[in-house]
Amino acid sequence: MKIGIILETKEFEKAWNAFRFAVTAKKQGHEVKVFLMGEAVECEGLTHTQYNVDEQLKAFVNIGGEILACGTCLKSRQLNETDACPISTMIDCVNLVVWADKTVTF
Template sequence: MKLGIIIETKEYEKAWNAFRFAVTARKKGHDVKVFLMGEAVECEGLVHETYNVDEQLKAFIGAGGEILACGTCLTSRQLESTEACPISTMIDCVALVEWADKTVTF
């Protein structure tokens, strides 16, 4: 199955669970793409003593997952595109939803 995951939060536990879901889906053999929007573009490097979001984000990439990050959201926060979170557009977000058999949001 092709799963599209849209994450809009950098709240530690919610973002951590979103990436845990993505990692688990990859491990089960699903094709998974994640689109980061709003404050979620700040998830890379996000670490809490209980909820290590960055670790799950890297595990997702290591499992062959793909992440896209909203360019407008990055720019509004003076953030740059990274290898883990390449700059993308709303057209890319729409394409992700069109591509996916199911879309989940966090």
């Protein structure tokens, strides 16, 4: 199955769960893409003693997961794209939803 995940928060527990879900789905053999928008574009490097978002994000990338980050949201925060989170557009988000058999939002 093709699973699209749209993440709109950098709230530690929610973002951590979104990436745990992505890792688990990928490990079960699903194709998974994550689109970060709003404050979620700040997830890379985000750590907490109980909810290490960055660790889960990196685990997802390391098993071949694809992450896209909203360019407008990055620019509004004076952030640049990274290898893990390349700059993307709303068209890419729409294409993710069209591509996916199921779309989940966090």
